[in-house]
Amino acid sequence: MAVTTHDWTVVDEGWGRRAVDFATLSEPSNCREYVAIHHRLGVDDGDRVLDVACGSGLALELAALRGATCAGIDASARLVAVARDRNPDADVRVGDMHALPWTDGSFDVVTSFRGVWGTTPHALAEVHRVLAPGGRVGITVWGHIKVSPGAWALAPFRLAEEPAVANQAAMVRLGRPGAGEELLASHGFTDVRRVSPRFAWEFADPQAYARALAFTGPAYEAIRAVGEEAFHDAAVRTAERVVRDGLPLRAEIDLVGYLARTPA
Numbered sequence: 001m002a003v004t005t006h007d008w009t010v011v012d013e014g015w016g017r018r019a020v021d022f023a024t025l026s027e028p029s030n031c032r033e034y035v036a037i038h039h040r041l042g043v044d045d046g047d048r049v050l051d052v053a054c055g056s057g058l059a060l061e062l063a064a065l066r067g068a069t070c071a072g073i074d075a076s077a078r079l080v081a082v083a084r085d086r087n088p089d090a091d092v093r094v095g096d097m098h099a100l101p102w103t104d105g106s107f108d109v110v111t112s113f114r115g116v117w118g119t120t121p122h123a124l125a126e127v128h129r130v131l132a133p134g135g136r137v138g139i140t141v142w143g144h145i146k147v148s149p150g151a152w153a154l155a156p157f158r159l160a161e162e163p164a165v166a167n168q169a170a171m172v173r174l175g176r177p178g179a180g181e182e183l184l185a186s187h188g189f190t191d192v193r194r195v196s197p198r199f200a201w202e203f204a205d206p207q208a209y210a211r212a213l214a215f216t217g218p219a220y221e222a223i224r225a226v227g228e229e230a231f232h233d234a235a236v237r238t239a240e241r242v243v244r245d246g247l248p249l250r251a252e253i254d255l256v257g258y259l260a261r262t263p264a
């Protein structure tokens with residue numbers, strides 16, 4: 001049975017309000033993670049791939065380049081509009097990851113890039129249901145943020161009110177040693193493996209970083225607490241400390257990938 005743990009219909013308020021900024025200023029940096037997970041999962045010609053919490057659809061576009069037939073779902077209607085524009089042949093829907101609108105066994109591969117978290121574990125029951133027997137799953141979450149060289153890039157999110165910051169901490173718990181392995185196994189997945197795909201955000205300068213960061217859901221929570229201008233100023237000041245002469249701002253953040261299968 002699908003279990004919804006949060007109100008997905010309000011997600012677009014935060015994630016969708018600057019969908020074009022997200023798609024063009026930030027999402028391209030995620031390509032390292034998409035390529036690594038697609039490669040590990042062996043995404044290839046004829047695979048039916050679903051990307052859960054697909055955002056603006058760059059991962060779908062890259063899966064299609066490998067020959068896959070693609071579908072995606074995201075709670076943000078404005079991000080889905082970009083994903084559809086990029087992937088006119090894909091079946092991209094607005095909806096909740098806890099109630100996937102596809103029948104059992106519809107896909108060979110399901111991915112979710114920083115879409116399923118410790119606060120949304122039941123989405124994995126739906127992922128399992130829509131995968132064919134022997135289907136492959138790959139999900140990513142933040143790993144050990146504090147030891148990441150690029151931890152500074154997530155710091156402005158902590159300007160949010162305490163309950164929101166606590167929720168962010170609960171989300172990333174899925175990256176702790178053993179957490180994802182246990183959760184996937186408890187949902188009936190086998191051959192669970194932990195991998196470390198590379199994740200690096202790059203920005204031209206502190207202003208570009210601040211603009212790109214402001215589109216995200218956690219930034220929206222911070223902006224509601226301190227206001228748009230204070231958030232922007234804090235982000236710029238944070239990035240000014242890590243500017244390197246002649247090089248882009250680069251934030252390498254520890255990322256955990258979990259790969260698994262449904263029983264054949």
Ligand SMILES: C[S@@+](CC[C@H](N)C(=O)[O-])C[C@H]1O[C@@H](n2cnc3c(N)ncnc32)[C@H](O)[C@@H]1O
Nearest residue numbers: 008015053054055074075076095096097113114
């Ligand atoms: C961290 S972003 C990741 C987006 C994309 N996978 C990427 O790699 O950039 C989280 C995404 O989850 C989506 N989301 C949040 N709650 C959701 C839900 N219940 N069902 C579907 N999508 C959801 C948001 O709209 C947002 O696009």
